[in-house]
Amino acid sequence: MNAQQKQYGVQSDKSQRGGCLFHRYLWVGLAMLTLMVVIFVWLLMRMLTDHSMRLTTDEGINITPEQIQSIRDIGQWEFLAVSDEELVDTVRRGFFKNDRLSRIYYGTVRIGVDLTKVREGWLTVQGDTVVAVLPPVGLLDDRFIDEARTRSFHESGRWTASDREALYEKARRQMLRHALTPANLRSAESQADEQFRKLLQAMGFKIVEVRFEK
């Protein structure tokens, strides 16, 4: 009887142990499955969220060569530089609305003496005295606007090449009016006098006289 009970006891222990093991494997399997599902969902979400879409256009210019059109010797001595920027605009009246184009132009008006315009014998030397007769100070170059630096400020409507050309001319006139003032010309002349005096004294002349042609 006892032996039979013992046998039953052993069998029930074995079945209990087997059930525990089965449960343990079940839980481990379930945990691994859950982990795999989580990883799969995470990867799927990442793939779905890691996307972007945008319409783009190229902003840069193509590489093209620069060609030298001309090289020339000049002898322009600059004594006053007036850097200027002008906001210039134009308006076209319409039936329903007005069109407007505003641009900011940059330029440097250079005032000085053109040494290619000096007369024969403009520099005379007598002992330690030198006399320099310079041409009148004035605008050194008609072209002084850096148009490629121009900034577009406002544009409404369509504008043609001739409209832009007219704006350029307007900016040019304004810059000249502001820069070529009698005060600036006087300032350039006094600077020319001072600089030429300094230069000729550095060359070893004790007495320097600088005059300007009328």
Added chain:
Amino acid sequence: MTIKMKNCSYTFCSFLLLCLLSAAGCGRSSKEDVKQIDTVPMLVMQIQQCSRLYTTEYRVHKIVTHDDVVRLRGRMFSADYDLPLPVGERKVAIPMTATLKAYIDFSGFSAEQVSRQDGRITVTLPDPRVVMTDSKIDQEGIREYVALMRSHFSDRELSSYEQQGREAILQSIPDLGIIEAARLSAARLLIPIIAQMGYDEQNIVITFRRDFKTDDIRKLLDQTTIER
């Protein structure tokens, strides 16, 4: 009572007079304060005294071109994609000319840079520098090709391409040989002047500090030319 009333009326009259005077005074002062303002929209003007001898002028021509294709760019399933869209192309060609000038800055010139010995004169000049003095867009020469489904180039876009073209010209300066030309031109200009001072042309030597490398030439670009 009457004295009190009189005092009150005096006080009132003097207050009224004070008000009138102050009002008149204010009116006059406001008239004086009004100054004529130049309404021309001049943004900034900078005046600089200098002493620069421009010796060489280069005129450089460039046609700036730009091709504008609409592209669909993005990222999907961890992979980048870049597809041109068949909505049409835009192209623009902008002809432009720039003037580059090389100059010798004489503002720091002194007797130390001149040496005389036995009828021979040697003048050491400062490094030549380069500046872009003007640039001109050939507005009539601009050519645009715009597909039906695309918008025209705006003024802002055109200005942006022109500025990039200007930068490209500035970048090309070291390859143009302008510094060497400026040195030769300075010598050609100054030797006759010094000869008029009584020196024999054979005895006049114009020297410069050193030879330049490409990187040095970039440093000699005038700072006013560089966009800030």
